[in-house]
Amino acid sequence: MSEMKKIPEYYGSLVFNDRVMRERLPKDVYRAVHKTIENGTHLELDVANSVAAAMKEWAIENGATHFTHWFQPMTGLTAEKHDGFISPEPDGSVIMDFSGKELVKGEPDASSFPSGGLRATFEARGYTAWDPSSPAFIKDGSLYIPTAFCSYGGEALDKKTPLLRSMQALSHEAVKVLHILGLKDVTRVTATVGSEQEYFLVSKDLYKKRKDLLFTGRTLLGANAPKGQEMEDHYFGVLKPKVSAYMHDLDEELWKLGIPVKTKHNEVAPGQHELAPVFETANIAVDHNQLTMEIMKKVADKHNYACLLHEKPFEGINGSGKHNNWSLSTNTGLNLLKPGKHPEENLPFLTFLIAVITAVDENADLLRVSVASPGNDHRLGANEAPPAIISIFVGDELTRVLHDIAEGTVSPQHASVTMYSGAEVLPHIAKDNTDRNRTSPFAFTGNKFEFRMPGSALSVANPNIVLNTAVADALSQISERLEGMTPEEVPDKLTEVLRDLLNKHKRVLFNGNGYTDAWVEEAARRGLDNLKSLPDAMPRWISQKSIDLFTRHGIFTKEELVSRYDILLENYAKTIHIESLTLQEMVRKDFTAGMMAYLKDLTAEALQKKELLPEAACKLEKTRIRTLDEYGTQIIAALTKLEQDTQRAEAETDLLSCARYYQEVVLTDMEELRKVVDAAESLIPDDYLPYPTYSKLLFSLR
Numbered sequence: 001m002s003e004m005k006k007i008p009e010y011y012g013s014l015v016f017n018d019r020v021m022r023e024r025l026p027k028d029v030y031r032a033v034h035k036t037i038e039n040g041t042h043l044e045l046d047v048a049n050s051v052a053a054a055m056k057e058w059a060i061e062n063g064a065t066h067f068t069h070w071f072q073p074m075t076g077l078t079a080e081k082h083d084g085f086i087s088p089e090p091d092g093s094v095i096m097d098f099s100g101k102e103l104v105k106g107e108p109d110a111s112s113f114p115s116g117g118l119r120a121t122f123e124a125r126g127y128t129a130w131d132p133s134s135p136a137f138i139k140d141g142s143l144y145i146p147t148a149f150c151s152y153g154g155e156a157l158d159k160k161t162p163l164l165r166s167m168q169a170l171s172h173e174a175v176k177v178l179h180i181l182g183l184k185d186v187t188r189v190t191a192t193v194g195s196e197q198e199y200f201l202v203s204k205d206l207y208k209k210r211k212d213l214l215f216t217g218r219t220l221l222g223a224n225a226p227k228g229q230e231m232e233d234h235y236f237g238v239l240k241p242k243v244s245a246y247m248h249d250l251d252e253e254l255w256k257l258g259i260p261v262k263t264k265h266n267e268v269a270p271g272q273h274e275l276a277p278v279f280e281t282a283n284i285a286v287d288h289n290q291l292t293m294e295i296m297k298k299v300a301d302k303h304n305y306a307c308l309l310h311e312k313p314f315e316g317i318n319g320s321g322k323h324n325n326w327s328l329s330t331n332t333g334l335n336l337l338k339p340g341k342h343p344e345e346n347l348p349f350l351t352f353l354i355a356v357i358t359a360v361d362e363n364a365d366l367l368r369v370s371v372a373s374p375g376n377d378h379r380l381g382a383n384e385a386p387p388a389i390i391s392i393f394v395g396d397e398l399t400r401v402l403h404d405i406a407e408g409t410v411s412p413q414h415a416s417v418t419m420y421s422g423a424e425v426l427p428h429i430a431k432d433n434t435d436r437n438r439t440s441p442f443a444f445t446g447n448k449f450e451f452r453m454p455g456s457a458l459s460v461a462n463p464n465i466v467l468n469t470a471v472a473d474a475l476s477q478i479s480e481r482l483e484g485m486t487p488e489e490v491p492d493k494l495t496e497v498l499r500d501l502l503n504k505h506k507r508v509l510f511n512g513n514g515y516t517d518a519w520v521e522e523a524a525r526r527g528l529d530n531l532k533s534l535p536d537a538m539p540r541w542i543s544q545k546s547i548d549l550f551t552r553h554g555i556f557t558k559e560e561l562v563s564r565y566d567i568l569l570e571n572y573a574k575t576i577h578i579e580s581l582t583l584q585e586m587v588r589k590d591f592t593a594g595m596m597a598y599l600k601d602l603t604a605e606a607l608q609k610k611e612l613l614p615e616a617a618c619k620l621e622k623t624r625i626r627t628l629d630e631y632g633t634q635i636i637a638a639l640t641k642l643e644q645d646t647q648r649a650e651a652e653t654d655l656l657s658c659a660r661y662y663q664e665v666v667l668t669d670m671e672e673l674r675k676v677v678d679a680a681e682s683l684i685p686d687d688y689l690p691y692p693t694y695s696k697l698l699f700s701l702r
């Protein structure tokens with residue numbers, strides 16, 4: 001374990017970051033790279049060669065022998081293929097070689113990655129292209145180069161490409177609005193993201209004994225432990241020593257990779273924890289979150305834990321989410337969502353705030369799709385996570401300000417005069433004042449928005465692509481209406497535009513408790529969507545509105561949208577299919593074996609007792625045997641139904657109806673089967689079962 005004082009020395013030591021580039025690149029090359037990073041301009045080959053040479057030197061000095069283009073295919077995971085730096089010479093020796101061309105472009109044989117039909121028609125291979133805006137790093141003896149992954153036709157086959165496109169669109173539209181507002185020195189606006197990551201730790205030995213955890217990442221059966229999270233004694237509780245050692249090691253590994261994790265604590269559920277990094281630009285934050293998830297698992301393995309990133313690993317206790325904190329900052333250092341002391345006078349703030357409100361109301365369905373996954377369906381709408389209805393929490397003070405704007409009783413630029421002359425000025429909207437409404441799926445938290453719907457395993461690329469695009473679009477609506485105005489005309493016109501937008505979209509604002517049934521009814525009255533499951537939500541992704549939005553800003557073509565639609569639906573069906581097969585096998589073999597063994601012992605015991613003591617009633621044994629026998633009958637029936645219904649799924653050829661079938665029929669069958677098995681399990685002593693129970697899994701961490 002390193003000493004605390006050494007952190008600044010090893011922090012980022014495995015990253016080819018700006019400091020290393022400044023030290024190692026010729027000045028003009030360094031400047032050229034910077035220009036590319038900032039403006040997305042083309043990089044000349046000689047510059048790329050020079051960067052490649054410096055990267056190679058640095059990587060070899062730090063123990064790397066290989067390099068890999070690292071990319072994020074549409075599976076939601078990351079992918080890599082390693083090439084050695086070595087290049088054989090005619091005399092039998094080797095030199096270590098790495099060219100600008102190899103840095104800039106790669107051609108992995110990627111035909112096995114899902115492309116949703118995009119690539120199959122003309123070219124099986126895709127290519128990877130260096131993303132200089134996310135720094136290269138060393139891991140496991142290889143130099144990792146973050147890249148985008150596209151088809152030869154230029155279609156995006158990954159999550160980074162559309163994310164970068166959305167950041168560009170957002171910057172473009174935001175700068176346009178800021179120029180109209182007179183902030184002419186702003187040339188670039190960046191989306192910033194900090195994603196809080198929840199996870200569970202369980203003992204590795206126990207984990208390995210559960211096929212459901214191994215194959216599906218969640219438990220498919222298991223009676224609840226007598227104790228769950230009701231005592232709320234785990235949240236922010238004292239870290240157990242071994243867990244603490246894990247977190248320490250994890251911090252260190254992440255810090256070496258320049259990932260600024262800062263906060264860690266126990267979460268609500270037993271065995272559940274959270275970590276949060278300091279925010280970064282969206283692109284780097286996404287890369288870093290992907291890396292974080294990988295390293296979390298790897299370090300857990302070293303500590304004899306398994307790290308569960310599934311959104312709902314255990315029934316009956318909280319699942320895991322990933323809060324996506326999001327804001328906008330200018331190249332001049334301004335956080336556009338910071339209200340300042342007088343938000344009612346702060347035109348840029350109000351403009352961007354109302355743009356976000358507009359964006360979220362207009363595209364709530366797409367935001368819902370962006371967090372859709374088979375695992376997250378078990379969370380959203382259940383009584384622990386934000387509901388599947390998207391609403392925005394802004395807190396009481398901003399609600400008042402927005403109300404006045406909507407009513408037209410105040411114009412932002414005159415607010416201090418008309419509204420607050422002589423009266424108290426509004427207090428600074430501190431984080432604490434914006435409350436901690438934990439039930440809101442989309443909350444303003446002082447100087448950023450926190451989107452709380454993403455699941456713990458999700459790539460945060462998805463929600464940020466949608467958010468960036470939706471806000472870009474709202475901003476473009478604003479600037480369109482201000483086109484051709486003189487600077488003197490802008491404030492009045494802008495007030496009018498903001499008022500119109502607010503009146504149109506204020507239905508999405510909701511400060512109350514989002515977990516209640518009353519809200520579900522109220523939301524329906526307001527016309528807000530409640531898209532409960534992935535199959536419910538997916539059709540929105542390929543709706544005309546979605547196609548118009550994404551093509552208008554150059555984020556996705558219609559084909560790219562359709563390919564993602566196909567992949568998600570297919571993945572959903574496959575996931576539940578595997579879950580069904582796993583549950584069937586566990587019940588058919590493992591559970592049944594355990595139950596039989598217990599019944600056998602019970603029966604033998606009763607018979608022996610009877611022999612010894614003919615007058616014995618054997619009431620306990622008889623009742624238990626009879627109850628378990630009845631459960632046995634029910635289990636057979638439920639298992640047979642699940643088997644047959646799962647087979648029937650193969651007849652569904654349309655992707656959407658297939659997904660729906662899995663959700664409506666197969667998942668329901670699985671729940672029915674689980675109910676009986678769990679009831680039976682609660683009568684069987686732990687030792688008879690070949691896998692650990694909930695009690696063991698959740699309460700054995702030290």
Ligand code: ADP
Nearest residue numbers: 192193194195276277278279325326327447448
């Ligand atoms: P909590 O939500 O627990 O109160 P914080 O408010 O400190 O915690 O921060 C939560 C996350 O929000 C952190 O990852 C933090 O880096 C991130 N965050 C803070 N400011 C911004 C910002 N301007 N843009 C994006 N994320 C931010």
Ligand code: MG
Nearest residue numbers: 196323325450
């Ligand atoms: Mg938070």
